[in-house]
Amino acid sequence: MADVIITITCPVCKKEFSKKAKDLRDGTVVKCPGCGEKTTIRGTMFTDMIDKLDDGRSGHA
Numbered sequence: 001m002a003d004v005i006i007t008i009t010c011p012v013c014k015k016e017f018s019k020k021a022k023d024l025r026d027g028t029v030v031k032c033p034g035c036g037e038k039t040t041i042r043g044t045m046f047t048d049m050i051d052k053l054d055d056g057r058s059g060h061a
């Protein structure tokens, strides 16, 4: 099974970085490689990103 890669945009410096979905779960803290800001992954945020991945195939904006 292929890894699902989640792109996270840092709220501070706007740098985008990627994490494997399987490494993320509700409450996981990820550290921005650009500025070091720590962002906590929320469960709803995570599922929203998965939904967008699915929907994006047919309805890309």
Ligand SMILES: [Zn+2]
Pocket (backbone or CB within 6 Å): 010, 011, 012, 013, 014, 015, 032, 033, 034, 035, 036, 037
């Ligand atoms: Zn940052």
